[in-house]
Amino acid sequence: MEFLLITGMSGAGKSQGMKVMEDMNYYCMDNLPPVLLSKFAELCHESKRDINKVAVVIDIRGGEFFDHLFKGLEELKEKGTSYKILFLDASDNVLIKRYKELRRPHPLNPGGRIIDGINEERELLKEVKKRADFIIDTSNLTIGMLKEEMSNIFTEGLESRKLSISVVSFGFKHGMLMDGDLIFDVRFIPNPYYIQELKDFTGEDSNVKDYVFQWDQTHSFINKLIDMLEFLIPYYITEGKTQLIIGIGCTGGVHRSVAIANKIGEILKDNGHRTIVSHRDFRLK
Template sequence: MNNQQAVTADRADGATGDGERDGPRHAEMELVVVTGVSGGGRSTVARALENVGYYVVDNLPQALMVTMAELAYRSGGATRRTAMVLDVRSRAFSTDLAGAVRALRERGFRPHVVFVDADDEVLIRRFESVRRSHPLQGEGRLADGIAAERSLLAGARAESDVLIDTSQLNVNQLRARVEELFGTPDVRTLRITVLSFGFKYGLPPDADFVVDARFLPNPFWVPELRDHTGLQPDVSAYVLGQPGAQTFVSGYAELIGASAAGFEREGKRYLTVAVGCTGGKHRSVAIGEALAGRLRDAGLAAHAQHRDLGRE
């Protein structure tokens, strides 16, 4: 479609002059339309898209697709990556998804249509496992509802850009597939926070690992170091120069590095490693900085934070 045709389409729909000028730029927006059979995994796809930074609108009436896309485009920021999830259970659902997608394209948008499917036998097992009926089943059998929905969605399936068959995929595999298709490498990477803290102030509630650095001599009892913190070179050198300190840091770096890939496969995107000492001023800060550095050297996205620094 050329620009003149796009402008003509905008005028036919009553668009404003601003809308006409925006048309060619709509293609810059990352727009995904998700539909598919009930029980196929639409909800998992929606959550995965949220994980990679999409603004997700669930159960959107098909008639509002163009309006929603325009609003998202004009809002800018995070909504420039928007996903619309269409559900056959919506009263406003129609069989003309192809027409709705065509209307988006006439406005200059370039939507990616994702259709989520699965074998009938798999769908039946999924519905039976949660003990609920199919939304189109009515008084008939579960298989009747699945067949009715397939007929309703036949056009949408044929028009899809991406077809994901979830018959042999578990939740984690489906999520990883969506992130592979629509995520950026940075978004899919596990991000590790090494958080220093003082045991006297309590454990961090979001800690995945808790590391205790209190086996090392406390710089608090060294007069020239007492008023300094673990961020300062003299304290850091003192702490890391103690017997066992470097082995301690190396051991935990290897442990976290060995488990990072597994956490990513299981869908975890943020990992908190809490390093504690008595007050969170000297030992935990120095060890935390050293551990974060070792993790970065190993190619992991890690940074250090210090919860209780300055409380003493």
């Protein structure tokens, strides 16, 4: 039986992750108390429904989280049920924004500042994050992108690719991509914004892409960047890194960075890497 534990930061998308696993025909249970892990696995084994894929969501809502979690996981292992841990994370700024949009308090600090609750939760979850088999940062992911990433891991045979790569376009005028591991500035490429017939289009439109990729320096940059990434990725994996965020920045985050981020993501996917592309400052005109 496949047994998956979904956990992570509150607001990072665990409920959506569970829905994705349900769509993949996993038998899912939300907010299972950690002390019941072993018993739940036994019930699934004994069920007449022939349950062979299980996903459970466990987080701080269960209370006394670490008092019972690792003990429950050890009992699973002792009784012959192997498991994997999926940890969903997001940046502090994104988590704060999500809480404010939903007008919800943080469960660990319902009467105080959201950031204080987030900091306390990160401290509580740091050990389980270290043990996670897979970490997905949902900061720049839509629900569709999250589904694609989870599909890559659990149905497309890429579960051995433990490094998740996120290529994010952004505009420097809107601020630096604060959670980026590698940041690249593509403002050396002529700006389509100053071409009247291109100004109101984006890097996903063919006329803008044709303009961006007509320059030799664009192709040289992409080739050199891919060469460097293919050199670095094996070393990141060896060092235990599970997530790599590559920022591609231009002035506004609409034209050059979008086109180039899409191309880099396409090449990395073709090379067999778990890759998601997102556009932080993308705006349709």
